[in-house]
Amino acid sequence: MENIFKINKAFSLLVVLMLTGQFCFAKKNKLFVYKYEGTPNIEVNDSLKVVKKGTLLDKKTKLIMHRDDVVFMVNDSGDVFELIQTGTFSHKELLDLKPITTNSSFAKTYFSYVWKEFTNTDVLxxxxxxxxxxxxxxxxxxxxxxxxxxxxxxxxxxxxxxxxxxxxxxxxxxxxxxxxxxxxxxxxxxxxxxxxxxxxxxxxxxxxxxxxxxxxxxxxxxxxxxxxMTNDEFKDIKKNISLISTDLKRMGLTNSEIQDAICQDFKLCF
Structure with a gap:
């Protein structure tokens, strides 16, 4: 086993798919809820559903935002979008939002990986x-x-x-x-x-x-x-973790919640 830290095989596959253009246009238009505050809903086929982490937002859905609601969304490119307005928003309107600027390419890699995890079919x-x-x-x-x-x-x-x-x-x-x-x-x-x-x-x-x-x-x-991981392996990636943490703090996560999120979403536990 090499002593150089490597992102797991699932992430490697993600990079290959992105480089070879095997994600279809429809998938690129998918947004997933990464974090939310309040009680936002989605409307699907005239029925209301509660928004949760991992909720899919596509052309079949409308996002309903109430007072004090906040929703953070991610796409396949690792872009993060924040919505704080009150109202009902179509998929097209969500796609027109400007992404929050991320701090590094590694942060975009993190959110791209999260997006892929959301799109995976659950085989369990x-x-x-x-x-x-x-x-x-x-x-x-x-x-x-x-x-x-x-x-x-x-x-x-x-x-x-x-x-x-x-x-x-x-x-x-x-x-x-x-x-x-x-x-x-x-x-x-x-x-x-x-x-x-x-x-x-x-x-x-x-x-x-x-x-x-x-x-x-x-x-x-x-x-x-x-x-x-060895001390050196963790040292090599610690700076990138710090950059991701800055983005997650902007979403209102505490240090403990950030550690849990990176562990759960990126399978890097420390």
Whole structure:
């Protein structure tokens, strides 16, 4: 594993698609709500829906803004738009808004990545109990999310509970390079491991999974991956994080909310 920080594969694919022009015109016209304040609504086919983070704004929708409402939107180019006026706005009117100036190309990269995440079709499904599936595999893992980069002293692994389960869960952590495996049984749905050079080390990439049995078929387990950044890797990207943070502060996010947003949206947790 190289010791140079790289944005995950999903972002690399985004860059390729943007350079080769494979985003169609219709997609370029899509706007997604990144953040909102108040109680804005959208009108779709004569029905009203509540605006949420990730709400799609296209030619089929109208955005309804009330007093004190604020909406921040993003497009595929990484442009951010702010709307604070009261009224009902068509898709065309939203497209005519002037973007907020971002501080850096990296900030635009961040919001472009967020836009792509919003456009992805959700391949996961949940049953009535809330357990997540991909195909026939149960996906219990919650944090760290798949393909996450982490800079911290410890990692708190979290996963969904299985209703009425009484026996232990088993967390499996596997080094992506050496394939060395650590397996821990626990009755709860969270566990913290220190990044101290024993199980987890800086500069290494890992795979992790949750199973219900002590000796599962390792070839059939759905694993999530994460990379633990070194001090130098994080230093290389710290300036860019600062620039993104400036943009997010303009949207009213606190420092804690900014860390959560970058972790959740960009899969960079620190």
């Amino acid at each position: 499904r949940r049953d009535k109990s809330g357990v997540v599936y991909r195909g026939d595999d149960i996906i219990l893992m919650r944090y760290p999310a798949d393909s996450t980069n982490i800079y911290n002293n410890e990692i708190r692994f979290e996963w969904d509970r299985i209703p009425n389960k009484e026996k232990d869960y088993y967390i499996i952590v596997r080094n992506a390079d050496t394939k060395e495996i650590v397996k821990i049984g626990t009755p709860v749905n969270t566990i913290s491991l220190m990044i101290d050079g024993t199980i987890l080390k800086q500069g290494q990439s890992y795979e992790w999974a949750i199973t219900e049995t002590k000796f599962p078929n390792m070839n059939k387990i759905p694993f999530y991956t994460f990379h633990i």
